[in-house]
Amino acid sequence: MRINRDLSSGILALSFFALVFFVLIPLYVPVPSFIPGFAPPPDMWPKTTAVLGMAMGVLALALAIAKSKKPALEQAPDADVEDLVVTKPHMLRLAVLVVSFLAFIYGMPFIGFVPASILLLGVLFAMTGTYRHKWLMVALSVIFPLALYFIFSQFIHTLFPMGSLFS
Amino acid sequence: MWNELAYAFDLVATWQNALAIGAGIWAGVIIGAIPGMTGTMAVTLALPFTFYLSPVTSLLLLVALYKGSTYGGSISAILIKTPGTASAACTVLDGYPLAKNGKGGKALNMALASSCIGDFISNMSLFFLAIPLAAFALQIGPPEYFMLMTFSLVIVASISGPSLVLGVVSACLGLLLATVGEDIYGSYRFAMSENMEGGLGVVPVLIGLFALPELIKMIVFRQPENTQAMKLGDNRLSFEEFRGSIKSIVRGSFIGVFMGAIPGVGPSTAAFFSYSEARRTSKNGDNFGKGELEGIAASESANNGCCGATMIPLLALGVPGDVITGVMLGAFMIHGLTPGPLLFQNNIGDVYALFMGMLFSSALLFVAGRLTAGGFAKISKIPREVLLPCVLALCLFGIFSIATNPFDITVLLIMGLVGFVMMVLGIPAAPFLIAFIIGPMFEDNMRRSLAISRGELSIFFDSWISLGFLAMTIFFTILTIRRELLKRKARKRIQTN
Known part of the structure; x- marks a missing residue:
């Protein structure tokens, strides 16, 4: 089994950050009913990070799909990155x-x-x-x-x- | 100023500090000389021990480990054609051919001399540049700090791996993990168990991410080692040979200083740049790659030239430029010190003591290298299959001793597996680490800025400093995308030919 690394990274990033955004933040980041002044709520930063992570996951996925449509020769991994084939x-x-x-x-x-x-x-x-x-x-x-x-x-x-x- | 210098001298001139620097240099050279062990691993593995030392002693220990490992990388590069650290990759090109011709000792001596000179120039630059930069940093507030941290994260994300997108994914993971525990207003986030209410410990996360994946990789992939060590042979480096390389040493040192001071660039890039410059300008340029001492001088002066300079953004701005300074930021925080402009106001004695200790460590590096080159050469032959499991045992005992909390061991092992998965998927670990360490400050500055501006996002674009950092962030992002496109085109061209 040879992992398509770019595709796997994209899927993994997207699913992890989606899990964080839709499941973990509502469950484990309680928002107080009253927040003084204009202080941002405690879930703002994790949500921002998760949204950015999801966006990057989608981008990684799109780039991997675009790459997979190219001829096989052009899909070779970068020479400066160790290609670890998982069996x-x-x-x-x-x-x-x-x-x-x-x-x-x-x-x-x-x-x-x-x-x-x-x-x-x-x-x-x-x-x-x-x-x-x-x-x-x-x-x-x-x-x-x-x-x-x-x-x-x-x-x-x-x-x-x-x-x-x-x- | 003289009073502070005298106080700093008293602080640094103790047998504990001399011992810490000596032990750090020796341990660093040993670890750097072993292929597969890096300076980052050396510094992270030492982190649990710093809990029991004074702030200055622990920082000097970490700095000495960093310097020692950077030089140590050249030993295995020259003798077994395997760079102990990534920054010694250029040293292989000329070091190994020299060793094959029976001049391994000469090559090691050139590496040592140029490393020490590069290191000394780098320390002096830290002394002269960090203080004015810290004075400038006093003018900047939360929004500017937020933009500065965005800039440094983007740079680290873009330079650490093959893809900017994966670098940002890694940084997001680090930022998210940094939110675990109590926030600045007392809310608990992702506290799934009682152990997580205080957040995840910096040390288990760092060690898990950087020391364990190599062991897991070795066990899972069982990559064989085919290395044969060369003998030291001709040991004497003549004055003529040294004089012939002095131009490359000085230029390499300043390249190292310049590159080291920019967050995210680091010693590997500096070494490659210095090597190519030396090759381009030297009258022996054609001999580079075939066993040219000047090549070793250029590469080694540049990678050690980064050591002091990487501390400039850390000390002056509180922003780590690479993984090692990220770990050092963790050490500062463990001892209740906050790097940045206020460090120069509140703890100037500690800062001067650190500078003095760093200068002393340059001299000690030379002495240690001269006395024990032969012994260090043997270390590079230690088999990894014996060494790496012992490293894990050391990590387990070291981590447990910090807080005697078994949960830290769980975090360590989980982070090791996370680091391994990231390695397999080609996701760089450096942005994760930097983001995890600066995450709380990053969020704190963002929330403070929004509280000051009453929720108006325009506060991040109000001052010329913020705009400057934003412009640099955009510039480097475009540069990275352009680099990726050019690389793809070049690969396509090679494959169609």
Whole structure:
């Protein structure tokens, strides 16, 4: 699957700013019944930004559609921008990464900050797909979070969550 | 003035500041020398640590990191043909051929000497230009500030990426995210949870957006590294060789100062411009790209020449010109200081101390570079697959230590994913960051202006300063659209040929 980058950017921008304008602002930006003087209401700035964002989304979409009607040769990406082609394995790896992040966020209160960091670091090393330095990676995934824990708790006196399972 | 200078000297001449500058230069050179790690990452990663330092010490640490990383980018550019930072891209052209011919040490010494001279000239220009500009800035009120911020956002949006439209989309995202939390009149906006009532923390957003996407990209795309490091070889840079490049060094430094002082332009453009000027005017022009020391001198003096000059709009006007000064603005705000003309009235001692520390850091950069070039050269060989996951662990611990709030970790990871999606879609991150940082001031000035004018929009076009900024905004927008059209035409011409 090759993402048509310009088109995707336009669709994403338009839908995000439309969601903000039509759903999130009415729900989450309460406007007081009385506003003193000529002070603009609190929703004015988010609305202005969302409208500008929607306009840019429409423009990006129009430019992408105009570009797609041109011969294939003229649709090549700019030479100065990295062309990242997304395939199914890429999407799968991204999904696994998101799951590991979620596991860290939701698992950390139970198992504690340091064990959760050790696990996350181990998963990230494994996901790099390069195992030339596998023993170094195994050692680092344990030693590095422990070293950071020592530095931050000793010198900055940070109290890291110990985890409900261990306390 | 002399009293303030004496006070500033007392403030800056402490072992803590010397240590911060030394550590910043060393860490900056190390980070800059590692391909894939940038000066922006260096500065953002250090941000959590500045909470525990005094304002002057923390700013000196960030400035030293910036300078160190700008020079550090040349090490990997020369030895492994991979610029550590974008601004060292021109250094590759002559640095790597020299390293291949066994003159890597000579190339590194030229890069160091020209970086230090560029840096020194840039610091002096900051000293002489920031104060008059701040005095001028005292004349401007909320409407003029609003127009100035519009101007700087448009410039950053137009220069940061391939498309002005996507740059503005990115800026809108940043502005929107900056509205989360309590506004100036006490209303809560987008406060979907209790944690969001105070707004999103600057540090997790910055680090998430700039440090994490590289790691996610490496994991998702698994791009192989095919680099082979060259040996340092001939190390001695003769006086004759240095004298032959002095014209390019001085010119490059002033190009760096000029380009650095314009919001949004930055060191990469300055380095390219200086390199092309040196190539055009040098008697060795034909040798450029084949291993010419003057090419390295031109490129390195210009990119380091930007370091001090980018602070001119930040200190004098309170407007960050690029991502790094955007992060520094965040650091100022963390310490309760507001850059801009009032900083020169209320905290002139801190400003002079910063200037003095920056001059000292130029000298320290030279010493650190001379003593440890060989050691730094080895750093560029550290594999990214080992380094980047460790960076994430550092981010997690650093972010958590700021407020011991797990919500900041959530913000960090989400912003990392947002930054990655933006990277894949080709949406530049720099306008997002600048807009997120200046967003509250931008809105504040707009709302104040409208309150003063009783809702009349004409207040934004009343003074000649506002009109000047508006004219410059329109001019740069037209220039960007023209550039995009010309680029499209050129591509079409190449492809039809």
